[in-house]
Amino acid sequence: MRSRSIILAAIFLLLIFPKVYFAEVPEHNPDLDSNCPQGFQWSRGTVSCKQADCPSGAGRTYTYECNCGEAWDKPFRTCYDPKRPGLATSCVAAGAKCPGEEGSGQNGPGIIIKPPGPDSTNQKECEVDGACPSGYKCNLFNKCEPQNCNELLCALQRGSCQNDECVIVDKCANVSCSGVKCSGNTLESGPACNPYNGQCEFKEEKQCENGCTSFGTRCRIVVGRILFKDLDNSTKPLKFVTVDASWYDERGNLVANLPTTYSGTDGSVYFSESQLDQIENGTLAITISFKDQYNRIQVIDTTSAGLNPNQAQRMASPLAKANKSIQVKAGGNKYDLNLTFTNPGSDAKFARFYYHAIEAVEFMENELGLHQKSKPENIYMDVQGTNGAYHDAASGPGAVDRGVVYSSPTSAYNNPESPTNREWHEFSHHTMFEKYGFYYCCTPNNHAGYANPDSMDSYMEGFAEFMSMMMLDYYNYPNKNLYFVGSSPINMEMNYRVTSSIGTIPNEELALAMIYYDLLDGGEKDDDGVQLTRGQIWEVISSKHKFANGEHYIFSINDAYNAFKAQKTLPRLNDEWFKDAGVTKLDGIFIMHGVYADENHNGVWNPGEPIGYTLNGNKSRLGAAGPTQLDQLENGHFNRPAVLGSYIKLNVNDEETGQAIGDYLIHVKVHSEGNEEGKGVSYDYEFDTHPNPNGEINLNMPPKEDYKTTMAFSFGGDENYEQKTEQFTVTSDEFYQKLDPEVHTFATYSATLKPKPKPVELPPVDLKTILKNCPCASAFVLIVFLGVGCANYRKSEETRSNISDYAGIWNWMNKKETKKIENNIRKRRKISKRIKQLYVEQY
Secondary structure (H helix, E strand, O other), X not given: OHHHHHHHHHHHHHOOOOOOOOOOOOOEOHHHHXXXXXXXXXXXXXXXXXXXXXXXXXEEOXXXXXXXXXXXXXXXXXEEOOOOOOOEEEEEEOOOOOOOOOOOOOXXXXXXXXXXXXXXXXXXXXOOHHHOOOOEEEOOOOEEEEOOOOHHHHHHOOEEEEOOEEEEOOOOOOOOOOOOXXXXXXXXXXXXXXXXXXXXXXEEEEEOOOOEOOOOOOEOOEEEEEEEXXXXXXXXXXXXXXXXXXXXXXXXXXXXXXXXXEOOOOOEEEOOHHHHOOOOOEEEEEEEEEEEOOOOEEEEEOOOOOOOHHHHOOOOOOEOEEEEEEEEOOOOOEOOOOEEEOOOOHHHHHHHHHHHHHHHHHHHHHHOOOOOOOOOEEEEEEEOOOOOEEEEEOOOOOOOXXXXXXXXXXXXXXXXXXXXXXXXHHHHHHHHHHHHOXXXXXXXXXXXXXXXXXXXXXXXXXXXXXXXXXXXXXXXXXXXXXXXXXOEEEEOOOOOOOOOEEOOEEOHHHHHXXXXXXXXXXXXXXXXOOOOOHHHHHHHHOOOEEEOOEEEOOOOHHHHXXXXXXXXXXXXXXXXXXXXXXXXXXXXXXXXXXXXXXXXXXXXXXXXXXXXXXXXXXXXXXXXOXXXXXXXXXXXXXXXXXXXXXXXXXXXXXXOOOOEOOOOOEEEEEEEEEEEOOEEEEEEEEEEEOOOOOOEXXXXXXXXXXXXXXXXXXXXXXXXXXXXXXXXXXXXXXXXXXXXOOOOEEXXXXXXXXXXXXXXXXXXXXXXXXXXXXXXXXXHHHHHHOOOOHHHHHHOHHHHHXXXXXHHHHHHOOHHHHHHHHHHHHHHHHHHHHHHHHHHHHO
């Protein structure tokens, strides 16, 4: 009796105004209307078909049936369609006949259709079926009604009419729902049986950021991305790096060692579904080895082993490695390693070496079409007892490539000459070895220029320098004309002569690299009118040619001239250089770099003087006899050294603390004016650099005999320090006047830098603190203002975090901002109060 009274009370509260015309069933689900007869729509609220449009004067019961008044003891009667049972058509007064009934006066005798509600002729009150006459039963309204089974009411009770009885069937009796389902990017969980159809339906959904596993049982887990931060603060991925991982349970016990995997092209690390299904909670311990997936390079850490050059060149271990551990919890779909190598730390320098070495490998393979025969190329870092960097291999038949050796200062993370004069220069020697099958040597002095009897050494080093320029162009680096040696660059657009030098370092090799770069570069600053593609240049460089001393690869600068001179189809090489000179643009490029016989010794090319020679008036340096066999350490060819005595000592301190600053940005503007073969020229360029580990910067000042140069220096302007502009300048006259190879530094400069303010990290404040310090009403409005509900607070860790963040902001706001917020809260209080009033008036 009590339950029926509650139902009647609910009906009374929900249906205050029964005479309302509804054009659509409440909680309408159009997708399931096809299951309903004409005039009915599917309602989600009752999980059944209900009449769409109630007739005029009718209302809806709590089960959404149309009713004219019987359900509320009103003096009205509901009329139904004789051909569509249960479809209410009109309302008439209690006791009156419906259209179509006998004596109704409409269309003659009709059929009396009994409504599904109380019998209009028997309104006897009842509490149980036994209180009703035979053939009647007690309905939900405590009225006696015929025992005919009402399909709509029976369906509401999850049953079906059988032999005029409503038979209730438990469709979930033998159904067990469990597990999860993942499809597309959606993971569904919390399944339960639907009692109306006996089907398992999932109630909870969440999005899989990386899609589902192939098993369809969980989101795909991305372990993370392996990245490093370069000197320019750009973040770059480490691809194809070797990754080993082990699972440990919550007690620290080893569960499984996972198979070796490798990072993707964007640095992402994935594990297979079967591997990840081995464990739900615990620790994933990951080891990064700086060896690539295809066994092309491997970085060797010689620090712990203390290897000297002779030992290092024949060792293939220990591999440089980095370790990372992450905690894994069941139900997650992404565990981010957050593994970004940054300075300081040995891991960061390994990462930087690895990244630029992979660049060199892929340039050789993808652009030059070479595939390593000698693998892997070993990169030995922090080798004791050596200076700079050198590529170690032997010459002649049976030559062996033993890798690249780097000293500790050269291995530093913040070495600014990376990658041009470090990773790329040395790997370019490896490229030559892979192509030619041998290694130039025995001329006999490295980087010595005219101190050698031929230009073989200069060609080999110029080749490596130009390959670095090709890579700058291939990867579209900014300032692709600048080749860094130490902490300052050489502008390859300039025309250094084979006979010039910077201090004690000859420029013959740079002249060759600049000649090749003249063939490559173009645009507004190009002064030679020639622009070949990388492929066209490489085709000539990598081929054998017929020379006066036989068919062979290019061994010298003279060979380079003759090889390109023989090319008759390359664009513009054979165009006239200047009118009636009888020389081509190719000739002009070599002339601008002093590669001609200056027979009258006036320092300028005159018509008729032979082109292609590398010594003024001395034709004996046409080329070289060719490579010879010499398998000794002395075969090593080093990267281009910095000029002795070219260093400025920088003493830079923090303006606030007074402490010395080890690393900071240095910006340099260069203006250079000169004379190239009687033609006045000027060059302007800028570059950013960093001090070396000793707090110094070396200068690559253009040759004094050809150029007058000014360099203006400023400091800071990076993410850490404010910029100080044009703090000091150095001219070429000052530089060469003070330059002394016996004195390491020619000048000292001191400065202070102002740190940039760091973002304030607001301390988190939990909800309890807010409620403790604010009135309850204000705290409630504050939470509403922040867009966070109490229910969500209980449910969601993410919401809790948001509340904490916003609370921190609230507590740290200045008074002016606080006043604005208070005004907004007052407005929201008024709005909230009005909403409550409307709610009460409605219900």
